[in-house]
Amino acid sequence: MSKVFDELPTTLDRDTPGIDWEDMVISTTPGGRKQIKLQVAREAGQIREIQIQKVPADPTAERMDVLLNLNREQSARLIELVRSLDYIPADGSKTVRLDDDLIRQLFTDSEALEQLYSQDPERVRTLIETDASASDVLALAHRQAAVSEFRHLLDDDDAFAEASRECGGPEGVWQKFLENNPWILGISLSGQLLTSWDDGRLEQTVAGFRLDAAGKRVDALLRTNGQISSLVFAEIKHHKTPLLQSKPYRSACWGPSTELAGGAAQAQTTVDRALNDLGERLVAKDESGAESGDQAFLVRPRSFLIVGHLRELVGPSGGVNTDKYRSFELYRRHLLQPEVLTFDELLARAEWHVSLSHGDNSEPQQPEWDW
Structure with missing residues (x-):
């Protein structure tokens, strides 16, 4: 899976009022010298920022490399992309391209399915015809x-x-x-x-x-x-x-x-x-x-x-x-x-x-x- 983000230079300060930070270690090198860490900043339940860092495993070390920093909008796009992985077919060799706007609509807009159908009605009909429960909907x-x-x-x-x-x-x-x-x-x-x-x-x-x-x-x-x-x-x-x-x-x-x-x-x-x-x-x-x-x-x-x-x-x-x-x-x-x-x-x-x-x-x- 690949996704391109245009990073913005500004980042949140960990001391910013009202911000709750959550740290998660993604991976650690075999020798224990470095880690990939994910930091999520939340505000009233909403993600404000996601930051992925490569840092020394020693917490006293000063050097830290920021691999990726995403603001509120970019974080939402990343989360939507991860959620959509359940619906991407894993078989075949074709590349699947996902449109950010369409993904967002599918999860937030009740009329999104109509838009999806209008883009590829034949594919949607095929999926329905092979779904036993959906055939009942067609019959009704x-x-x-x-x-x-x-x-x-x-x-x-x-x-x-x-x-x-x-x-x-x-x-x-x-x-x-x-x-x-x-x-x-x-x-x-x-x-x-x-x-x-x-x-x-x-x-x-x-x-x-x-x-x-x-x-x-x-x-x-x-x-x-x-x-x-x-x-x-x-x-x-x-x-x-x-x-x-x-x-x-x-x-x-x-x-x-x-x-x-x-x-x-x-x-x-x-x-x-x-x-x-x-x-x-x-x-x-x-x-x-x-x-x-x-x-x-x-x-x-x-x-x-x-x-x-x-x-x-x-x-x-x-x-x-x-x-x-x-x-x-x-x-x-x-x-x-x-x-x-x-x-x-x-x-x-x-x-x-x-x-x-x-x-x-x-x-x-x-x-x-x-x-």
Whole structure:
């Protein structure tokens, strides 16, 4: 390690009021004739001066050679340099150059890491990716961004309309979003942990081999995780899909919308065809067509329909329309399959999951309604 200091001619007197001197012997020659001594002058806890001397081991000798004398600022720079040695890689033959200002900022400024990142972002990213604990930070940051995007798509009609144009329709927006964030389905749909059957995509062929076969595809094919896995099916609509008919069927009685009833029928048909075509289990195969040993069972498989938004059941003043809510809840609670979940319910679970990852154990925030 090398460091250049420009010495100043002035030094402190050992009799200076308020100065506490501390002497440390760094080394002594084998014959005991000379020593290297470090003298530190402190004032109210702050280092005022560091002086390195070569002196005779005999304390009565008069001759003394000052090797280095550092004032307050230079002493601080030396201390910072020594502290930084823990972070300098010892392997390799490359020279590592440290900037004094950057070192000082790293130890005193909370924003110093941002400056360090801006100087060499690729190196910082590499360090993070190889740090097991840091990978958790990256995963959490990704999930925070995902729930922010989720809420933005739910609340901003213009943003959702633009995304719909890009994805070929409103259902395509949510299919793409959940493809990119399958963890949202995995933690939200069931008390069991659900993961995608295929790491590549959620949407899968589950019945037949003809491209035009009815009930052939499911929007999300998932599996439970444990010693034994079971398949779980999910159909994904969009949050603007109506939940109820536009008019009550009878007084205080609202029927399910055509889209809701049709989505339920679609999910039921998909599961039925999968049971007929796949049998009691789905076996994974490798590229050669041989069984890989991975499998999931279809024993009365669970299915889900993700559709609509509960704000449809809220009146203009912000209060719940009890008749609408009762009608919707009775319909979905009496459905054996699929289980119906709205997009805002899906978002609430995802947001709570992220808040728990932050260490926030508070209850999820509820809307303010007048009862």
